[in-house]
Amino acid sequence: MPTLLDERENLVSTAWLEQRLDAPDIVILDASYYLPDGGRNGREEYDEQRIPGAVFFDIDEISDDASALPHTMPPAEKFSSRMRKMGIGDGMRVVVYDGAGLFSAARVWWMFRTFGHTDVAVLDGGFPKWLAEDRPVEDGPPMMRQPRHMSARYSASSVRDKQDIHSAISTGSAQIADARSPARFSAQEPEPRPGMRGGHMPGARNVHYKTLLNDDGTVKTTKAIAQVFEDAGIDLAKPVITSCGSGVTAAILTLGLTLVGHNANSLYDGSWAEWGSDPDTPVETD
Numbered sequence: 001m002p003t004l005l006d007e008r009e010n011l012v013s014t015a016w017l018e019q020r021l022d023a024p025d026i027v028i029l030d031a032s033y034y035l036p037d038g039g040r041n042g043r044e045e046y047d048e049q050r051i052p053g054a055v056f057f058d059i060d061e062i063s064d065d066a067s068a069l070p071h072t073m074p075p076a077e078k079f080s081s082r083m084r085k086m087g088i089g090d091g092m093r094v095v096v097y098d099g100a101g102l103f104s105a106a107r108v109w110w111m112f113r114t115f116g117h118t119d120v121a122v123l124d125g126g127f128p129k130w131l132a133e134d135r136p137v138e139d140g141p142p143m144m145r146q147p148r149h150m151s152a153r154y155s156a157s158s159v160r161d162k163q164d165i166h167s168a169i170s171t172g173s174a175q176i177a178d179a180r181s182p183a184r185f186s187a188q189e190p191e192p193r194p195g196m197r198g199g200h201m202p203g204a205r206n207v208h209y210k211t212l213l214n215d216d217g218t219v220k221t222t223k224a225i226a227q228v229f230e231d232a233g234i235d236l237a238k239p240v241i242t243s244c245g246s247g248v249t250a251a252i253l254t255l256g257l258t259l260v261g262h263n264a265n266s267l268y269d270g271s272w273a274e275w276g277s278d279p280d281t282p283v284e285t286d
Contacts, residue, residue: 010109010258011124011219012095018135021052026093028054033104033248037192045099049137051130055086055145057096057108059248070246072269073159079115080152087145097123097130101217106251110267116153122255125218160241160268162275168241169202175234176204179244179253180272187285192245196276199283204243207232209252225256236262243268
């Protein structure tokens with residue numbers, strides 16, 4: 001079987017995936033998730049129509065129950081247990097998509113990689129591109145998959161917490177790339193979750209996740225991605241911590257960095273949901 005790669009590592013095309021819908025070693029995940037004020041429900045949309053054979057990955061449920069923050073990384077034991085029940089095991093190729101094109105799929109891509117499962121890719125253009133090309137869909141109750149064994153090995157170097165951000169700000173050990181919109185970054189637009197201040201972490205650079213995408217929702221070329229980061233003031237020769245509202249679209253920046261060969265990056269899991277709701281953390285709006 002050909003590798004997961006089309007033209008770039010970690011991405012597959014809709015044509016590639018349609019040709020392999022019946023491949024026994026490939027599992028497709030619908031990881032659709034939307035902001036609280038988005039008016040959409042990923043699970044309901046999955047039930048209405050999905051790529052044939054897709055399994056729903058619930059970002060909110062497959063998270064750390066002990067955390068007060070939204071959908072933070074679960075313990076390795078919980079992740080492996082959930083994957084086992086979903087029929088996702090070691091040695092399987094995982095392809096992730098979402099209903100927005102590229103919004104939450106990269107988060108699940110990053111989760112698998114953080115837990116040591118690197119044979120994972122994002123569907124370029126996601127479900128909107130799949131539908132636009134009139135590719136097959138299914139609805140109704142999904143078929144249950146047989147349990148598989150999954151070994152999860154947590155990579156702490158991929159994840160950053162609030163103390164790491166304080167350290168990066170004070171020492172300059174890493175740059176912070178914020179994936180939120182420019183209006184949220186500069187506190188010109190309210191946060192979608194109550195109780196949060198507007199603005200950004202001191203010294204952070206705004207790299208809105210949408211600037212990494214083409215008009216059709218596909219990911220830009222590696223040359224264009226590198227230019228986006230450089231135009232935002234990110235030095236690709238130095239470490240980068242990605243952040244956003246709650247750790248979801250930050251993973252799109254992580255994906256972009258990975259595509260351009262930048263491996264010294266990590267993701268702030270608490271993101272602005274943690275930083276912006278803490279009255280003691282420093283905030284800038286300029």
